[in-house]
Amino acid sequence: MSILVLFGSAGMAYYAVAQVFLVLVLLFCSASANANFSTDFDITWGGYEHANILENGRSLNLLLDNTSGAGCQSKKEYLFGKIDMQIKLVPGNSAGTVTAYYLSSQGPNHDEIDFEFLGNVSGDPYIVHTNVFTQGQGNREQQFYLWFDPTKDFHTYSILWSPQQIVFLVDGSPIRVFHNNEELGVAYPNKQAMRMYSSLWNGEDWATRGGLVKTDWNSAPFIACFRKFKVEACKIKKNASPPSCSVASEHKWWNQDTQQERLKWVQQNYMIYNYCADTRRFPLGLPPECNAP
Template sequence: MILNNGDVLTLSLDKSSGSGFQSKNEYLFGKIDMQLKLVPGNSAGTVTAYYLSSKGSTWDEIDFMFLGNLSKDPYILHTNVFSQGKDDWATMGGLVKTDWTQAPFTASYRNFNANACVWSNGASSCKSDAPSSTNGAWFSQELDSTSQQRLQWVRKNYMIYNYCTDDNRFPQGLPPEYRMS
């Protein structure tokens, strides 16, 4: 449902249907922002997602998924990066089941902003392969040492699964995109 003169989009899920949307443009690279309001209350078994995906039978994808929860439990943010159309994601073993009596589950999205190069008919809207210095300062940003320490703390205290270290999943060795120097 589109609300507030097109400023807010809500998506609903019930036992027989779900919903989604996609941008009108395809992007080569850029900075993309979106505000999400997650499903309130008991939303166990639902996923509110925001993701970037290429097209084709072997696609690449970057996912930001918020796993539903029991009332008053924290939401779990699941991130995923995969290539060539292969990586199932961790589901905590399906231990918590969806309570469909709480349906419909509704999430809201607003303030989509893409500071990005549009890809259309095999060409980019940007004049070069690098973002302009005025609009693309984010392209060269890096975490400072304090931010790196905070990220490590979050990983240590909140990361529940990292498939880049899942030897059972990749007995033949990690794919090239997961190997870090």
């Protein structure tokens, strides 16, 4: 961990905060990976007292307290591919906190593919919140409980993004598929390259029971740990049309025939919200993709 040389009482306080953060993450997070957050990511907010890259770039740790959370972004942009991240989520009473791992382009008409992990009161399950934005429009949420405790160990969360579909996977198990239904007039994210983002922030206005349960700052600091970031992306040529992933590559990442039963099992047993079943939200009719085969 690099420490800036600071002077005076303010500098000593800053140094002390950084030292406490380092001790906390070493106690909670352990990493052994070949990803390099030092060379592949930029810390974008929160400062080094809330975001730290450790073990020669092999692990990233984000901290939330009542002064700030933290976030980072990949230096490279991607257009189609499979992206993996191992995450250990905030333990204990994490109500109000949001640990985010997502892809996004820039601008008001941005595209976005979201994994967001909504904190809980101790003993309650985490909620995995997924969403897909196209041309700045989202409202395609699906939410799930997990079939394990995501705070005890690292688990792999993957986004498979191809011209045909987007697949959300947890430890290799598909939990959601969003198909390209452009023929139905449904916009699909296939023209804008995206960066990968990770963040830990205070979402108490909505994250836990719709904002009814607020963040307990007596339980702070909250720490989320990231490691083993891996990208298998399709090649992008500057000023060229969007690339196409080969069928062979997509089958290597996602075999719908063999994984369909697992997808069905997750959705039948662990899905707790599906925008395609929310007729009160869409009184004039569900979005077109909801009725697609």
